[in-house]
Amino acid sequence: MKIFMTGGTGFVGGYFTRELLQLGHEVTVLTRSRRQPPEGDSGLSYVSGNPMAPGPWQETVAQHDVVINLAGTSIFSPWTKKTRQSILESRVMSTRNVVDALSGGGKDKVLLSGSAVGYYGGRLDDTILDEESPPGRDFLAEVGVAWEEEAGRAVSFGVRVALCRFGIVFGRHGGALSKMVPPFNLHFGSPFGSGKQWFPWIHQEDLLRIMVFLMERRNISGPVNCTAPHPVRNRELVRALADALHKMAFLPSVPAFTLRIVLGDFADVILKGQRAVPRKLLDEGFEFKFPQIAEALRDLLD
DSSP: OEEEEESTTSHHHHHHHHHHHHTTOEEEEEESSOOOOOTTOTTEEEEEOOTTSOOTTHHHHTTSSEEEEOOOOOSOSOOOHHHHHHHHHHHHHHHHHHHHHHTTTOTTOEEEEEEEGGGGOOBOSOOEEOTTSOOOSSHHHHHHHHHHHHHHGGGGGTOEEEEEEEOEEEOSSSHHHHHHHHHHHTTOOOOBTTSOSEEOEEEHHHHHHHHHHHHHOTTOOEEEEESOSSOEEHHHHHHHHHHHTTOOOOSOOBOHHHHHHHHGGGHHHHHOBOEEOOHHHHHTTOOOSOOSHHHHHHHHHO
16 A cells, blocks of 8 residues: 555654555655655655645645554643643644645545544543543543544545554654663662553554554544553553563652652643553454563563
8 A cells, every 4th residue: 555654753653664664565754854765665755844734745645545644742741831732733733734635635545643542531540441432621632632623524535534542652662661661770660649540552563553454444434542452550560561671669659749740730641541442443353462561561672
């Protein structure tokens, strides 16, 4: 297939690009700076443009079978007023421009639009959240709703739209795991707050396999929880990570008030969670290679 991707040079997008090329697909990556594909990557091409602004790059979109939309400012920083605006606008505007690009010739095409389990809001309860669960009411939930509404407009152009609600992606090079490992290597690993909050996660290989699955399954559309089938509590994650690294985690939990002093409102992303499950994928017969956190971490850290 011919695949157009925004956010294709980031942690998740870069991995997708490499692996999709290995699978024989052709990939076009939208990038703000001019790039030339490495020699030998005959299936890789770049188009220059800013996903947050209309431009000539939009003419390229309709030439592809699949669009993977991953553009968006990272949420992992203190949430100033300016940061909040950037988190929201980077997702809404880039998605709006991608969808507008599909308006002239989107029939029979597929849009796999990034979203996140933050759609359900930060929670402290044990409610199981599947694709039918309602949105939350906090900042990330508001971002998720606005983000998905923009992507959903593509349906009116004949595009099949899957709203891919990612959990925290664990991979070998970068991402959340690269931030979590160093403290454990120094024996400073510990839970956050109560440690009871749920942590929805996904191994990068399973996430890629989900993308390919969604490309091929024409009957799947709408929201899709892209998470492992067994979310874990924060304290269970700490224990599994310590075991995978052959380290001991003796320290007490980091108090919630300390995190709020240091991180402000962003602390709720760490102190709350979502017990999200991939109901739609399981119902459609998708089989996870790494359904359990322990085996996922062993694979990534060995």
